[in-house]
Amino acid sequence: MAISRRALMTGVGAAAAVTALSRPASSAFAAAPAATDPAGSVRAATALPVASRNSVFTRQGAGPLYWNIYGWAFPHNAPIPEAEWKANVDWLATSLAPHGYRMACTDGWIEGSSRTTANGYVTTYNDSWQHDWAYWADYLADRGMTLGVYYNPLWVHKAAVADTTKTVVGRPDIRVADIVTSGDFFAKGIGGNTLYWVDVSKPGAKEYIQGYVTYFKNLGVPYLRVDFLSWYETGTDANLGTVGNSHGSAAYETALRWMHEAAGDGIELSLVMPHLNSNARNELRYGDMVRINADADKGGWARLSGGRQTHQNVWPNWHNPFCGFTGWAHRSGRGQLILDGDFLMMSTFADDHERRTAINLMTVAGSPIASADLHSNIGSYASFYTNPEVLDVHNKGLVGKPVFHNGKSYATDPASRDTERWAGQLPDGSWVVALFNRNDTNTVTKTIDFAGHLGISGSATVRDLWTHTDLGPRTSISTALAPHASQLVKVVPLTATKRYHAAFAAWGGGVNFNNNHTGHTGMGFVDKLEAASEGPTVTFAVQVPSSGTYAIGYRYANGLTSAATMTVSVQREDRTQVSGPMQVSFPKLADWDTWGTVTGTVQLAAGVNLITIGRTGTDTGAINLNHIELP
Structure with a gap:
């Protein structure tokens, strides 16, 4: 049964997908x-x-288009009020949803959600909300959209631990309190000691974790954003130091495997804040998407391109998405991992050059394009999300790669890959090329040679996807770019034979x-x-x-x-x-x-x-x- 991400995200056939695609997603090619x-x-x-997990989500290439509450919650450092959520959902339904952004997703600030089911699963985003997950899933479905949820199935709210009537799903003999260890809190000492971590060695842990994923899946949620994974694995943060107990790589792998088994092809697993140890081995096996840079924070150019430019062995391996996408490009592509560059907020960029560059980067890297703009501040900037020619290549599954100079790791040799020159091939044999100028002060000319870089024999037609103009047959693209500017073009070889290059394919x-x-x-x-x-x-x-x-x-x-x-x-x-x-x-x-x-x-x-x-x-x-x- 063919069920696509877009069908799942719009709710079309979602219930059928949960049943029909329930077999393990990592099954070998039969x-x-x-x-x-x-x-x-x-x-x-x-x-x-x-x-790899090899799910229907990753096999389609690029990540989803959606809206997230981060643009409200981060500056307020508080959970979004339900009335504000509704106002943004209603705006989304009429503004971005007609262009494919058909999912509204919650984000952090979840400690204030203490109301749980009999099995300890939170029923709403926040206790101040009148309506539960089911209500909002239905509300969105009525408008042709779906509900994405931010929650880690390894979390157990202290209210569920304190309530001795709460039992593990399918195991009435095990209380929810029995699957945690006293004092083992998420964000211990800095997060209010509100959420416990599940102890995967305890009886009932597997049923609880898998039941959480199934709980959301049964609500019609097609996307689960699982955060703070590095804190669970090692109990440390690159900036904060010790933030809790270390559970170890074996427990981490076990937890991810359980989530993967429960998710099947019914729910997309977005793994946030992973250390990506051992070349992302565990995340590749059990996840669909991984964050490859630090949080969007206040947005703007500083978060898109600035900050630390070198690699570190813990999350975030690279600070900005330019470096993160480049460093993990060998793990992207169909059936591999979707690289997530985090949220965009158009109002935080200085000019239209930067806004186009943000969209171009997410597009050519195959990232989700996730707007965190609000109905109250997006103004005319919505047009940057709705360019039909850019959305067309995204929807065709574009996952590009940077220009590689050698086979060395970008972590050990920053000269091995070029963050400012990218290309990717579409299923019809055409190409998309992206050129960027990350320089803050100087105009710089960037070039892609069609034969030397892409292996195209002869010339190709070139079309600029932002100016919507045909640039004629060429054998290269070379453009002088102002500071923070970029160019995104489609390149169609004129030869009858279609050549697909392994250097731009998905490497497993x-x-x-x-x-x-x-x-x-x-x-x-x-x-x-x-x-x-x-x-x-x-x-x-x-x-x-x-x-x-x-x-x-x-x-x-x-x-x-x-x-x-x-x-x-x-x-x-x-x-x-x-x-x-x-x-x-x-x-x-x-x-x-x-x-x-x-x-x-x-x-x-x-x-x-x-x-x-x-x-x-x-x-x-x-x-x-x-x-x-x-x-």
Whole structure:
């Protein structure tokens, strides 16, 4: 059953999605007995590995469009009053919702919500609110929108602990008080000691945590924003020091796994304030979205581009979204992680250059575009959220990458990636290029060469997505940008053959970018498709007009002494199997600087297909992958 994020966010088929998509989201690529294999291929006995949650949300690419209360709650340092919430919801319904922003989401300041169900689950955002979650879910649904909720299922309100009649869902023999440890408070000593952390080692903890996710899912909530994860894992904050007890990485992984199992494809898990240890291994396995920068705070250019520019090993790894998106770009893409750059407030930027740059950055990185503006202060700035050409590439799942200069980690080599030059490929084979000038005082010219960076053969048409003008056929885009300005263009190659570059695809498991060999097209290739890598895959989103058998070419290098094999699988975004998994042979070549092309056929479905190439336990050897081509 094909249920998209947009269907879930608008409430269309949400109830059906909870039932029909309840199987574990991290299931491996299953074989389809009736699938057509490429000519000369051998059906693989082993499904492709999956090292991520791989939900329907991440498989669609870019994050959701929505509105959040942060723009009221942060400056007031208080929970938003219900009347103010309603006023903003009503404004949202008529202003941004018609353009796709069909979710209203709560945020922090939740300690004042003490009314709970018999199982200890909070029933409303704040005790001062007259109406509960169910009322507001229905209110939004009546207006074609959905309710997003900010709450961590690891929290237990002290009122539920004190009430001995509260029992764990499905376990009437266990009181809610029995799943916490005395004194183990969230924000211990600085947050009023209002919320306890769940102790995952105690009986009933799993049922409580999974029941919380299911509780929201059954209310029709498609999006759960789970915050302060670093505080749970280590009990520390980069600025505040010790903020509570350390629960450890094993307990953290257990908690995330339980949430993932309960969420399935019925609810999108947004993980906020994670340390992202071990290259985001746990977050990748069990979450859909991760915050990659510090809080939006007061907004403006200082939060978008300023602050600390270097990496640290704890949250936030990078201070601003420019650096955060760049540093975690190897973990983004379809089926991987959605990188969240936090909220935007248009009234906090100094000029329209900065406002367009904020939207352009979130768009090209595949981030959610989350407005925290208010009905009372947005004025004419709503137009920055509603540019139809920008929304079009976002809705097609755009997740771009910065220009990579080498295969080193951005955390250890800040020169390895370029925060100011980005590109991403759409399923129809076209490109989106974003150029930025983060300089505070000087006009700077930024350039993307279509052949050298994107691997485009010949020229391409270029269209500016903000001025809505065609710039004609070109072989590059080069623009002088004023301080804090940017440009977002769509690039359509004029060749009939569609070439999809691995350097801009989604990299799963242990694969990585590199350019340490010559002869490749574009800025580089993907390596580590080898036995030593954990779950190595590369996924391309490819759109075709009709179902059928298509010619396909794989441009690769194999400098080993014998042929290598890789496994190819084709699925829809909802994981429906189209063809494969199939084993494809890549003959040996002279060396790693020599590139060859293996040709064959592949069965594709009408619309968007996710073509994944990876190495299973039954494959042999290793390859570097440059691109694939289809007619």
